[in-house]
Amino acid sequence: MGIEAVVLKQYQNKVNQTLKQFGDYAMPSSEGWLKTVRKALGMSGSQLANRLGVTKGRVSQAESAELSGSATLKSMQSMAQAMDCRFLYAVIPKKEIENLIRDRAVLKAKEQIKAASTQMALEAQALSDEQLAFEVDRLASEIIEKMPSDLWNDE
Structure with missing residues (x-):
């Protein structure tokens, strides 16, 4: 875990502590x-x-x-x-910071997969609902791991 990740975790812990105390x-x-x-x-x-x-x-x-x-x-x-x-x-966030980040990562993952999925459907290679859910979860976890600077950009 790099220094940036450690600092990010410290911020998250501080906010989550406030949520637990005053939420x-x-x-x-x-x-x-x-x-x-x-x-x-x-x-x-x-x-x-x-x-x-x-x-x-x-x-x-x-x-x-x-x-x-x-x-x-x-x-x-x-x-x-x-x-x-x-x-x-x-x-004070409405829920723990990690959950807010996860929700946002899932949203971003769904957007990315929807774009790819549309193209795949045109080529008769559409994914099943189960495969889509797996890919959303996989991509969301990858987004959380990398914490890209555009995570909170609205497109």
Whole structure:
């Protein structure tokens, strides 16, 4: 295993660890994290505003911005700190990285085999469904092994 493969595996392990730890966490849908934590602390919007040195309206605006997706990382960080909390930011995959890579490799393999298979059918040499499935799996494994730079290119 080369150094690039070792580094790639380290990245994959880090992301998978995050998935296992936080994968099912979701923002409280009706109010968002900022308002939920503020309320859990028993802190009013005015009290948080005083801690931040801003108006109560600015706190309300920040809480609304979180819900609409327009909050900045900086505002989330400062609001969290003012509530004696940490702000964490993460991009968490829906499933383990290896599975995402495998799914993509299978898709790429199917695209390649479909093109070849069409040509073979024209020459009356079409593969059976079982042979096609075997070739997709074989080619997907080869793609994963090589991890080509165009794996994520959409064609």
